[in-house]
Amino acid sequence: MPIRTVQDPPEARKVAESALTKGQRSNRFGLTLSPSAPIGALGLYNLPLEDLVELCFDNAALTGWRYFQLADGATQGKIADVTSDRDYALAATAQGVLARTVADAGLSADALLANTSEEYEPRILRLPPISMEALWLHGPEDRFFGLQGSHFDLRDDDFLNIAIERATKRLKSMGRQMPLGG
Amino acid sequence: MSLPAFMAPKAPPRPLKGALVVAPGGGGAAATPLAGFPLQTQALDNWCWAAVAAGVDAVLGAQQSQCTIAGRYATNTCDPTVAEKLRPPTCPPDEKNDTTGYLNEVLDFLELSRTPYEAITDGAATGAQARADLALNRPVPIRIAWYNGDDGHFIAIVGSSAQGLLIYDPAESKVAVNHLVTVTETLLSSGGYDGVGKWSHIYPVKKAGS
Numbered sequence A: 001m002p003i004r005t006v007q008d009p010p011e012a013r014k015v016a017e018s019a020l021t022k023g024q025r026s027n028r029f030g031l032t033l034s035p036s037a038p039i040g041a042l043g044l045y046n047l048p049l050e051d052l053v054e055l056c057f058d059n060a061a062l063t064g065w066r067y068f069q070l071a072d073g074a075t076q077g078k079i080a081d082v083t084s085d086r087d088y089a090l091a092a093t094a095q096g097v098l099a100r101t102v103a104d105a106g107l108s109a110d111a112l113l114a115n116t117s118e119e120y121e122p123r124i125l126r127l128p129p130i131s132m133e134a135l136w137l138h139g140p141e142d143r144f145f146g147l148q149g150s151h152f153d154l155r156d157d158d159f160l161n162i163a164i165e166r167a168t169k170r171l172k173s174m175g176r177q178m179p180l181g182g
Numbered sequence B: 001m002s003l004p005a006f007m008a009p010k011a012p013p014r015p016l017k018g019a020l021v022v023a024p025g026g027g028g029a030a031a032t033p034l035a036g037f038p039l040q041t042q043a044l045d046n047w048c049w050a051a052v053a054a055g056v057d058a059v060l061g062a063q064q065s066q067c068t069i070a071g072r073y074a075t076n077t078c079d080p081t082v083a084e085k086l087r088p089p090t091c092p093p094d095e096k097n098d099t100t101g102y103l104n105e106v107l108d109f110l111e112l113s114r115t116p117y118e119a120i121t122d123g124a125a126t127g128a129q130a131r132a133d134l135a136l137n138r139p140v141p142i143r144i145a146w147y148n149g150d151d152g153h154f155i156a157i158v159g160s161s162a163q164g165l166l167i168y169d170p171a172e173s174k175v176a177v178n179h180l181v182t183v184t185e186t187l188l189s190s191g192g193y194d195g196v197g198k199w200s201h202i203y204p205v206k207k208a209g210s
Helices: A010-021 A049-053 A098-112 A156-172 B048-060 B066-073 B080-085 B103-109 B123-135 B172-177 B185-190
Strands: A039-046 A061-069 A077-083 A090-096 A121-127 A132-138 A143-146 B140-146 B152-161 B164-168 B180-183 B197-202
Touching (some): A010 A061, A010 A090, A049 A156, A090 A098, A090 B172, A098 A121, A132 B172, B048 B066, B048 B140, B066 B103, B103 B140, B123 B152, B123 B185, B185 B197
Antiparallel strands (some): A077 A090, A090 B180, A121 A132
8 A cells, every 4th residue: 555554642542532522512613523433643743944945854753643533525524633742632623624625635645646656654744834734645755735725735846836935935034033923 | 535544544432322412513612712803814924913913903903904904014113124015005915015023013003902912931820811811802812933933923812611722823724724723721831832833922902992
């Protein structure tokens, strides 16, 4: 299988399962899902902008595990992020179309790479300073599938080119006196 | 179709027998955002300051758009680089107007600052202050520092529940979760927001002109 099956820590999954399924009557999302809707996982990796512009993807660090709960055919799902440290603490919860978007990107990637002999590790690449995220298939040749906003349908070099352009601009704006943001 | 096989989808443990499934929008413990706070995407890549200011302005001020606020900010910033970027017109927002900004300056000129912004040193106290402000229908803008460095991002606390603080994040990377994420004070203090973000500053707000 060209895309390796995720090996998430059982402890992290337990934390996510608890957050995603605990008491539908008082759930934290206000979203109804079949309690038995499957939960899938991907590792969350962050890459500093300096490394992005240098294409140093080996410097990406595992910062957590993201769990997606999505019923068959549903457009909306739930997510729970769990930290990757020893405590496996619940980091964030949210709901929306993200689970569907990731599932669709994953199914496209699966189909695209079905006949390759290389092996890829599926990850989520997070670039929060430039508001970009991608499904990242880490392998001999890294593949990227944009996930959100205006870059959700960008792939590979198209995604990277936009990301590097944003990162370069962002890095130039650093080093001022007051706390800035954007 | 559901999740791809490589995501190792598994059915969760069975819920307790007799557990109820409620309708969408139900769930007593779920946090909801402050009424009137617009959950909009920042209009340009680096305009989180404009989106957060517009959110506060919608609840407590004159309900101006991001680009209107940006245009007015041009003459109210001490940073000539920002002023140059925001030279009118800023509506509709154009790539040439894209710049990072200083939320304290923006809230100041909109007369929405209650007190000067402060560095966050005590996460528990900040969380308590945020909950008190929310009870008074005041959103709580905060700044996230990425990688503990100079780079940052403005977001706002717009709700709370027993599970944590409901964050409005105007980033494009939060579109698919409706710009709302529930996190804990512990996570914000430990630097785990989006994996590498730690809350660094709080910007207390008030009703404009009060």
